[in-house]
Amino acid sequence: MKKSNSNKKLAAGLIAIIILVGASALKIGSFLPVIGAQDTPANSYLSEYYISHAVEDTASHNIVTAVLADYRGFDTLFETCVLFLSGITAVMILSTKKKISHDKTIRTINDNSEHIFSSNIMDAAFRIVVPIILIYGIYVLIHGEISLGGGFQAGALLACAYLLDRIIPSFQMRVKHITDEIALITAGTGALFYVITGILPMLNGGNFLEFNKLPFGSGAGDIAGLHSTGILMIEIGVTLCVMGIIITILEVVLERTDFDD
Amino acid sequence: MTDIIDRLEFFLADRGIYMLALILFAVGIYGMIACGNYMKKIMCMNIMQVSIIFFFLTFGQKEGGTLPIALENIFSAEAYINPVPHALMLTAIVVSLGTTGVGLALLMKIKDIYGTIEEEEITGKGGK
Structure with a gap:
């Protein structure tokens, strides 16, 4: 009883502090720019340069990319690299914990709750969605420098497709089960691919990641082609890394979870 | 009375969205301190990160601007919203994924050693 009382006091104090900080932030916050204004500091110097020179410099129509x-x-x-490190850390922390076998995991899922998405029809529908997500992920990857798209999003989409296939129980054939080691190797390959893309221009006398000096394409004047190639290679590396890390974190947790708890 | 309502409408249209980011941030911080369950703490940390991302993205908005995909022959800065916050927050989202993953792994380790993820029970036990 006494404990819950002190908890309530703590909660009240916390709320009071947060309200105080919020009120003072609002008072100070009147210097913050009006939403949608054209001439705010954030919208002025660097961003103007990027918008007006991006197509000419990098031949990429997507300015964010x-x-x-x-x-x-x-x-x-x-x-x-930070993302890759987080994956390695998750694997290292859980490496001493025993794996629970794959078949048993699926059976326990079936025992506990018959369907992940509440009914058989929903499960089947989500399994149909998987190939569509895969196609959309590839589309997002190769449209990185042309229109909406990019490596991070594509990696998340591909990993999402695998995740749906992994968690929905099925008695039919499924995508081959990827262990966390293989997923981690995939992620490392992606990061390595990125670094190799950076080193390639150095062989041709350029700086690290200077796409103008990439050793392929139709000559040094072909800025558009060289930059598109370089950006696409980087996007592929990032996609592999993000996909690998998401699958690693999923697998490393799922393989060691005991669903009986 | 109408004066107050006018000023309130003006405030909400101008800077009202900062309030939303602030409320989300306060909810996240409060939950991280007050929740006893470590899983809830991780979720509150995610809410806080979303509020920061939200706050940055509001800086990128421009009235009358379109997506930062360059159209043919339009290179003026007024026509597009600011791409820099989008590029920065894209990476922030990915880092928040990494922190959540490591947090989950640590959580499973704590569950192994202490048999629970409630803070009160763990501090009451005082170790193995």
């Missing part, structure tokens, strides 16, 4: 994969390619490389 141009910023992400070309202007800030080095930043995205380390972002990918």
